[in-house]
Amino acid sequence: MNKIWWKILSFILLVYTIVCGFLLEVPxxxxxxxxxxxxxxxxxxxxxxxxLFIISFIYxxxxxxxxxxxxxxxxxxxxxxGCLFGILGYLTGIIWVKVTWVxxxxxxxxxxLKEPKLIGAAIALLIYGAYFVLRGSFxxxxxxxxxxxxxxxxxxxxxxxxxxxxxxxxxxLHPGAPGSDSGNPALDKNDMDSTMRMVFYPAVIGWTLxxxxxxxxxxxxxxxxxxxxxxxxxxx
Amino acid sequence: xxxxxxxxxxxxxxxxxxxxxxxxxxDVMRSNGKIYDVVAVCLTILVGLxxxxxxxxxKISKIEKNK
Numbered sequence: 001m002n003k004i005w006w007k008i009l010s011f012i013l014l015v016y017t018i019v020c021g022f023l024l025e026v027p028x029x030x031x032x033x034x035x036x037x038x039x040x041x042x043x044x045x046x047x048x049x050x051x052l053f054i055i056s057f058i059y060x061x062x063x064x065x066x067x068x069x070x071x072x073x074x075x076x077x078x079x080x081x082g083c084l085f086g087i088l089g090y091l092t093g094i095i096w097v098k099v100t101w102v103x104x105x106x107x108x109x110x111x112x113l114k115e116p117k118l119i120g121a122a123i124a125l126l127i128y129g130a131y132f133v134l135r136g137s138f139x140x141x142x143x144x145x146x147x148x149x150x151x152x153x154x155x156x157x158x159x160x161x162x163x164x165x166x167x168x169x170x171x172x173l174h175p176g177a178p179g180s181d182s183g184n185p186a187l188d189k190n191d192m193d194s195t196m197r198m199v200f201y202p203a204v205i206g207w208t209l210x211x212x213x214x215x216x217x218x219x220x221x222x223x224x225x226x227x228x229x230x231x232x233x234x235x236x
Numbered sequence: 237x238x239x240x241x242x243x244x245x246x247x248x249x250x251x252x253x254x255x256x257x258x259x260x261x262x263d264v265m266r267s268n269g270k271i272y273d274v275v276a277v278c279l280t281i282l283v284g285l286x287x288x289x290x291x292x293x294x295k296i297s298k299i300e301k302n303k
Contacts (some may be wrong), residue, residue, distance in 0.1 A: 005273075011286050018278045022271055030259045213289060220296045 013206030045089035054084035072145035
């Protein structure tokens, strides 16, 4: 956690993302035009969110296996930074919607609001929001850690249907939906240009590492501030 | 690295070659070099953010050592 190499790697990858993301050639497509470069930022937020939620889920499971309070702190802060990435993804999506779906595709606001991926992502983020409400409502630390770990597993299970499965079943303005000609837009090799792929994957790794870094800072802070709890636990 | 430089160079030539082709891209911005301003602004923000996070990281490390 205190090693420095992956923090530097994150920095280098993000510098690479910005330099190559703006300067390299991208496919010339109608409607998208230059906004296709948002892939390196908007989509990376969601990928980062997924990875952070997966880490949070793993720590919740680990907590339930040994009831080590440390794992609860890890799970909590990874979920928090995951939510931050999700909110950033949502905000960047709003800006992107305005110039592609609303202005150029002539979608009405109503059809954009009915977009299943937006609703699904909102549901997923609200479920994770409830995770923090739930945590805050306990005064007993052990009970809080235990119940919120179980809830976190449930929230993670809900994440997949709400942002991956349902939007691809019912049709969505996002790529990868039935009716659009792409399969899995991020992972299928036919759907993304190889030059874009060269920037996209490092970008995902860079943004995710930045998220992990922020999460570890928060974890270290709360381990320091909750030092007393650890000492009491050791005495018992 | 050489490959990367090659790609950058080739991409600039191809921008010139397809300047008249549809759909419209921000080719003017590329040809007059204003795109570098955008890159510089974004890089400055990125460097600033990382410096900030790095300083917080060091402060926490200091507190951890003192306890």
